Amino acid sequence: MSYTLGQNQLDNIEEVMQQELVDIGVRCVFLIDMAGNIIANRDDGKIKHDVYSLAALAAGNFGAVSAMAKIIGEGEFSLLFHKGKRENIHFNKIISDFLLITIFSNDLSLGFLRLKVNEAVEKIKQELEEMHAP
């Protein structure tokens, strides 16, 4: 089943990513679906990660962790966080089919990031719920 989003929805999603996340100091943020497709991405213009490979791995990683959740009797783990020496990755599920992935440095506290991610997720959710699958 192929699907698409309207230009307006994509504009709005990118604006939310920019205002809620990139503007507070997040390096890179992208919205993907569970198949590993990139729906939208934004970065601070300083780094150029291979977002397509990251998206494929992130979707796989999230899928693997969800399968682990089921084994231990949890429905799912709706957010994941990987900590590095300098860079960190935060994953947050949106509805059932999408993931918001944020890459940020240690200059940003995890608590503040989670707060901002939550706000972004709520706004992006509204856009995605209007999605029309052809």
Next chain:
Amino acid sequence: MAFVNPKKKEVQVKIVYYGPGRGGKTTNLEYIYKKFRQRIKTEMVTIKTHGDRTLFFDFLPFDIGKVNGYDIKIQLYTVPGQVKYNATRRLVLRGVDGIVFVADAMEVRREKNILSLKNLQENLANYKKSIFKTPVVLQYNKMDLAEQGIPLLALETLNQDLNDKLKTPSYGASALVGSNVVTTLKKIISMTISSIIRELK
């Protein structure tokens, strides 16, 4: 589940190489990566175990240019072929748009091919997809082994075993030397894109 991005004028298409363990799925991707190195901007991603077997998947993004004004981004994946990794196979199949089934033409692998195809059908059904409605190309790999006197299954036998009901394009191939690897790829891309265009109409 291809995603069409009207803003970037881009379509992302997921093609999965499926088949029994040690059948040559990763070798297909490695050949494509080598052959089209100058067109592939990123590294091939592989998650392997110690013994050089695919643990999770391989991933190779591949731009093929424009169709109807849209940039087509093909994302090639392989699954781990070993029977025990079914959970990971199922994960990789999520949102698949087209499938290359890489069968092992060695006589001793006959049963494994049949079981793997059945497993593909079951895993697709898990996502409410029918193998008969998904673009599939069959590749009968390891044809080069005939020269070394290794007994291979005849193409007719392979077709009878695997393609009797599917009735889909099939190719004898050698992923190692590259024969029919690109033909297989071109066929699955064209079948998948036609199917996406039909869906979107």
